[in-house]
Structure formats: structure tokens, C-alpha cells
Amino acid sequence: QVQLQESGPGLVTPSQTLSLTCTVSGDSITSGTYYWSWVRQPAGKGLEWIGRVHSSWATNYNASLRGRVTISLDTSGNQFSLKLSSVTAADTAVYYCARGVEMGTIYFDHWGQGTQVTVSS
Amino acid sequence: QSVLTQPPSASGTPGQRVTISCSGSSSTIATNLVNWYQQLPGTAPKLLIYSDTHRPSGVPDRFSASKSGTSASLAISGLRSEDEAEYYCAVWDDRLNVDVIFGGGTKLTVL
Numbered sequence: 001q002v003q004l005q006e007s008g009p010g011l012v013t014p015s016q017t018l019s020l021t022c023t024v025s026g027d028s029i030t031s032g033t034y035y036w037s038w039v040r041q042p043a044g045k046g047l048e049w050i051g052r053v054h055s056s057w058a059t060n061y062n063a064s065l066r067g068r069v070t071i072s073l074d075t076s077g078n079q080f081s082l083k084l085s086s087v088t089a090a091d092t093a094v095y096y097c098a099r100g101v102e103m104g105t106i107y108f109d110h111w112g113q114g115t116q117v118t119v120s121s
Numbered sequence: 122q123s124v125l126t127q128p129p130s131a132s133g134t135p136g137q138r139v140t141i142s143c144s145g146s147s148s149t150i151a152t153n154l155v156n157w158y159q160q161l162p163g164t165a166p167k168l169l170i171y172s173d174t175h176r177p178s179g180v181p182d183r184f185s186a187s188k189s190g191t192s193a194s195l196a197i198s199g200l201r202s203e204d205e206a207e208y209y210c211a212v213w214d215d216r217l218n219v220d221v222i223f224g225g226g227t228k229l230t231v232l
Contacts (some may be wrong), residue, residue, distance in 0.1 A: 037221075039166075046123065047158075047166065047209055049221035062219045096165055105154035106213040106221065107171040114165050 002026040004097050004112035012119050018084040022097030029078055030055050035100030036080040040093040053080055087119045125210055125224035132230040138198040141227045143210030145191050153212040155193040160207040205231045
């Protein structure tokens, strides 16, 4: 049974870097053809894809966040991470990690429970 | 404002059949497979339909989806109170500025 769990600070100071980790159990992040992704959701709003790292280490990011976001694999801990720099209040959201499966499309078949991150001084 | 347009709300009574639409364009829905997610209140999204019409294991056959041209739709038959949730359509296309585009979501209320 694949499970994902987000962890990291729930409060980040404006202009600082948001750092989150997603720990994966029940699967290896370097096996298969998976796109390990981050999605966020501001309170009362819809879902926004942030970016992904493939099991081959290739990455791609939402153009609106490119330049501020880095997603990487940590094979030692079977984890992948999100770093978002120069945060503002607009980055306050619930952050989800998810496993993307490629089958002519990419769909997210497993999600973490989500973690609330608030940007405030 | 997402490039995938969903009605903000929908409603139905128990036992009824309801549909939720997702309108896109020739560069989104018409040329890409559509996925649907269900988000129950206070929980993470859950995959409901993938690749236009396929249900993952465990998803009841009350849920179905279709696509025609630049629009897709999700149908829920035999509506139940536990179906009250937010529903999102999504497409993937790495030729776009984002890999994954989500619709704005539709809040389904079971009256």
C-alpha cells in the first residue's frame, strides 16, 4: 500500500524559503515511471500544480513559479522535497504531495494528507 | 481563472443522476486525456476517473465520465449523501506552461 506523508514547518516568514518533505512508503521513488509531484490549495480555492520530479530525476515546474521552486529526490530516505523561495502571503496554502502515473496522461493516484503552510511574520 | 471551466456548483437529491461539465479548448481537452478528482471536505483529493473514462479499483460504477470535442463531463448516478464533495477535472500536457491543469472545481451538494 503506497502512502505519502508531508512534513515541514507550518509557518514561514515572508521572503524566506518554504521547505517541505514528502516521505513515501510502500514504493521506491526511483523505480517505475512515476512523477512525484506537489500540488497546493489556498483556503477555499482550487488546486494548483506546483511541479514534479520524475524517478529519472528530471523536473518540470509551473511556469508561474519557475525561478522560485525546486523539487528534488532524496533516495536515502525515499523522500522528495519542495523548496519555494521568496515566499509571500500568496503562497499560504495546503500543500499536497502526490504520485503521478504516466499512461498517456499523468494522473495522481496517491496523495498525502496535506500540510498547511502559512506565510506570515 | 482556470483554462478548464467548471460550473462552481451543482446539486441533486438522493438517487438522482447529476452531471458536472468541464469545458476546455482544442489545446487542452480536445487533445489530451481528462482525469477527474473528488475532494471530500477537509481531505486530500482522490482519483475518481483517469484517461477520460477509466475508474480506478474501488471507485463505484455509479461514477462515469465522457468526453466530446473540447468538453468533458462527469456523471454520478444514484446520488448519495457521501458524494457531497468538490470535483475537479484535470488534463496533463507538458507542451503547456504547466504539466497539469486543474479545472476550478465544482461543489456538489446533495439536497
